[in-house]
Amino acid sequence: MSDQAARLPPSVEWRDGALILLDQRRLPLEVRYRRLTRVEEVWEAIKQLEVRGAPAIGIAAGFGIALWALDAEADSPQSLLEGLERTRVYLESSRPTAVNLAWAVRRIFRACQSEPSVAAIRARALLEAQAIQAEDAEACRKIGEHGLALLPAGATVMTICNAGAIATARYGTALAPFHLARERGLELSVIACETRPLLQGARLTTWELASIGIDVTLITDSMAAHVMKTRRIDAVIVGADRIARNGDSANKIGTYGLALLARAHGIPFYVAAPFSTIDFELADGSGIPIEERDEKEIVEIQGQRIAPEGIKVFNPAFDVTPNELIEGLITERGVIRCAELDCHQARAMG
Numbered sequence: 001m002s003d004q005a006a007r008l009p010p011s012v013e014w015r016d017g018a019l020i021l022l023d024q025r026r027l028p029l030e031v032r033y034r035r036l037t038r039v040e041e042v043w044e045a046i047k048q049l050e051v052r053g054a055p056a057i058g059i060a061a062g063f064g065i066a067l068w069a070l071d072a073e074a075d076s077p078q079s080l081l082e083g084l085e086r087t088r089v090y091l092e093s094s095r096p097t098a099v100n101l102a103w104a105v106r107r108i109f110r111a112c113q114s115e116p117s118v119a120a121i122r123a124r125a126l127l128e129a130q131a132i133q134a135e136d137a138e139a140c141r142k143i144g145e146h147g148l149a150l151l152p153a154g155a156t157v158m159t160i161c162n163a164g165a166i167a168t169a170r171y172g173t174a175l176a177p178f179h180l181a182r183e184r185g186l187e188l189s190v191i192a193c194e195t196r197p198l199l200q201g202a203r204l205t206t207w208e209l210a211s212i213g214i215d216v217t218l219i220t221d222s223m224a225a226h227v228m229k230t231r232r233i234d235a236v237i238v239g240a241d242r243i244a245r246n247g248d249s250a251n252k253i254g255t256y257g258l259a260l261l262a263r264a265h266g267i268p269f270y271v272a273a274p275f276s277t278i279d280f281e282l283a284d285g286s287g288i289p290i291e292e293r294d295e296k297e298i299v300e301i302q303g304q305r306i307a308p309e310g311i312k313v314f315n316p317a318f319d320v321t322p323n324e325l326i327e328g329l330i331t332e333r334g335v336i337r338c339a340e341l342d343c344h345q346a347r348a349m350g
C-alpha cells in the first residue's frame with residue numbers, strides 16, 4: 001500500500017522547541033513554513049488564518065500554550081498555573097467559532113493542574129499538546145475509513161472550504177476519504193467550491209487534492225445548484241467548526257446553502273468531524289458564536305478594491321446547518337445520526 005497522504009507535509013509541527021507552521025495564506029503560490037517561538041505569534045497566526053481549520057487551530061493553540069509554559073518565569077506551581085490560565089483565555093480570544101481551540105487549551109490546562117512542580121507542569125503542557133495532535137491524526141484516519149465506506153465506487157463528492165490534511169494533524173475530515181482512497185488506488189472525484197470570500201476551496205482544497213493525485217474540479221460557490229442539477233453528485237461532505245449536541249453544525253459560510261441545495265436535489269449531505277468538534281454544552285446551533293471578519297475580505301481581492309468606498313458590509317465567516325438537513329455525522333466513532341448524538345456520548349461516558 002502506498003502512503004500518498006504522507007507526501008503532504010504536516011501543516012503544524014513541533015520541532016526543536018518551536019512551532020513550525022505551514023503559512024496557508026501563501027498557498028498555492030508558495031509553500032513556506034514559519035518558525036514561531038512566542039505565544040503572541042501563535043495568536044496572530046490563528047487570527048490571520050496562517051493556520052486554519054478547526055482541528056489545526058486547536059493543535060496550534062495547544063503548542064502555543066506549551067510555548068508559553070516552557071518559557072515563563074515562575075517560582076511556584078501556583079504562579080505558573082495562574083499564568084497558564086491567563087494564556088488559555090488569551091488564546092481562546094483569537095477565533096471564536098471552532099470549539100477545538102477552547103477544547104485543546106482547556107484540556108492542557110486541566111492536565112497541568114494535577115502536576116506537582118513547575119518542571120512537571122512545563123513537561124505536561126507539551127506532552128498534552130503532542131497527544132492532542134497524535135489523537136487527531138488517528139481520529140481523522142478513522143473518519144476517512146467511515147466516510148469512504150459511504151461512497152459508491154467512482155463517486156463524485158462536492159465540498160466547500162478546506163477540511164483537509166492541512167486543516168488537521170493528518171488526512172483531514174471531509175477530505176480524509178480521498179486521502180485513504182488514494183492510498184488504496186481507488187478513483188474518486190471532488191467538486192470543490194471556491195469558498196468566498198477567502199477562497200480556501202480554490203487555493204487550498206484544489207492544491208491539496210491535486211498534489212496527491214485526486215481528480216478535483218473547481219467551481220464558484222454560485223455554480224453549486226447548476227452542477228447538482230446537471231451532473232451526478234453522489235454526496236456532499238463538509239467539515240465543521242462546532243457541532244451542537246442536537247447535531248446543528250457550524251462550518252464555513254456557504255455550507256448551509258449547500259445543504260439546502262443537496263436536500264432539493266436528493267443528494268445526501270454529511271458533516272465530517274472528530275468528537276473534539278462537538279460542543280455538548282450547547283443544546284442547539286443558535287448558541288454557536290459566529291465570527292465576523294474584516295470587511296476588507298469582501299471589498300478587496302488581493303489588496304485591490306473591488307467595491308465602492310463607504311458601502312455597508314456584512315462578513316460572517318460561518319453559518320449553521322440545521323440537523324434536519326444532515327444525513328449523518330462522520331466521526332471517528334462511526335457515522336452517527338444527529339438525533340443519536342446525545343445518547344451516543346452518554347453511552348461513551350459510561
Ligand SMILES: CSC[C@@H](O)[C@@H](O)C(=O)COP(=O)(O)O
Binds near residue numbers: 049
Ligand atoms: C477540518 S477543518 C473543518 C472546518 O474548520 C473547515 O471546514 C472550516 O470551515 C475552516 O474555516 P477557516 O475559516 O478556514 O478556519
